[in-house]
Amino acid sequence: MVQKSKTVIEPQYGLYKLKAKNLDLFYGAKQALKDVSINITANTVTAFIGPSGCGKSTFLRCFNRMNDLISDVTIKGQVMIDDVDIYKNQIDVYEYRKKIGMVFQKPNPFPKSIFENVAFGLKINGEKSSSAIEEVVENALKKAALWDEVKDNLHKSAMALSGGQQQRLCIARAIAVKPSVLLMDEPASALDPISTAKIEELIYELKNDFTIVIVTHNMQQAARVSDKTAFFYLGELIEYDYTDKIFTNPAKDATQNYITGRFG
Numbered sequence: 001m002v003q004k005s006k007t008v009i010e011p012q013y014g015l016y017k018l019k020a021k022n023l024d025l026f027y028g029a030k031q032a033l034k035d036v037s038i039n040i041t042a043n044t045v046t047a048f049i050g051p052s053g054c055g056k057s058t059f060l061r062c063f064n065r066m067n068d069l070i071s072d073v074t075i076k077g078q079v080m081i082d083d084v085d086i087y088k089n090q091i092d093v094y095e096y097r098k099k100i101g102m103v104f105q106k107p108n109p110f111p112k113s114i115f116e117n118v119a120f121g122l123k124i125n126g127e128k129s130s131s132a133i134e135e136v137v138e139n140a141l142k143k144a145a146l147w148d149e150v151k152d153n154l155h156k157s158a159m160a161l162s163g164g165q166q167q168r169l170c171i172a173r174a175i176a177v178k179p180s181v182l183l184m185d186e187p188a189s190a191l192d193p194i195s196t197a198k199i200e201e202l203i204y205e206l207k208n209d210f211t212i213v214i215v216t217h218n219m220q221q222a223a224r225v226s227d228k229t230a231f232f233y234l235g236e237l238i239e240y241d242y243t244d245k246i247f248t249n250p251a252k253d254a255t256q257n258y259i260t261g262r263f264g
């Protein structure tokens with residue numbers, strides 16, 4: 001069970017880690033996000049919840065500009081990391097993406113060894129020193145709570161790991177390049193309950209080093225791991241508040257109806 005401290009230290013002078021301001025997103029003519037604004041504090045876990053198709057993943061993908069890869073997408077408004085508007089023309093997307101790690105629903109290790117999976121990003125970034133790479137790989141695997149299980153088999157194929165181990169490997173791979181933000185799109189939904197519990201524990205630990213945003217369909221999971229929760233419905237951010245408040249005393253009827261299972 002995740003032991004939570006409920007304190008969020010809000011930044012002074014508006015210096016949030018992630019911000020969106022009046023964000024609209026269209027897939028062709030279809031509007032998927034409507035005037036979404038949010039401020040996310042550094043070193044917190046924020047959960048995005050809401051019924052299928054309400055725009056959670058679309059919004060998550062705005063923070064690493066992954067929607068740029070989809071044709072016919074139009075984005076209006078601002079998305080900021082460390083107060084820099086990431087959709088401005090002069091942004092170097094390649095450099096910017098280094099600040100953001102992403103973990104997907106289905107574990108997607110490369111068909112390489114455990115070691116090579118974690119070392120991959122460092123090598124791409126030009127790290128040549130084997131001892132430096134070994135140190136980072138070990139630290140990333142320790143942070144991802146996988147080291148003890150794999151330390152004697154680092155050169156075995158990642159594909160031989162269990163699903164839960166593969167997902168922790170993907171987390172190690174994401175954090176090895178030292179991003180400051182981790183985006184997770186339903187990271188435990190393909191896993192068994194024991195692996196899910198491990199991922200939840202890990203998310204809670206990782207917020208010491210990263211700002212984490214997680215999309216989840218599992219409301220118990222949102223309640224367990226997140227400091228703040230954002231409820232989306234039909235492309236709108238309906239309510240965003242401390243997780244305890246959202247799950248015990250939401251301000252909006254739509255949130256209340258969703259968390260009590262009346263729709264979704």
Ligand SMILES: Nc1ncnc2c1ncn2[C@@H]1O[C@H](COP(=O)(O)OP(=O)(O)OP(=O)(O)O)[C@@H](O)[C@H]1O
Pocket residue numbers: 027032050051052053054055056057058059070
């Ligand atoms: N690549 C795309 N092209 C066109 N429409 C898309 C695309 N991706 C998502 N959409 C549409 O945008 C809306 C929001 O989808 P999105 O996947 O962001 O919702 P979601 O809340 O994450 O859903 P789920 O919980 O089912 O994953 C949906 O109507 C979806 O059909």
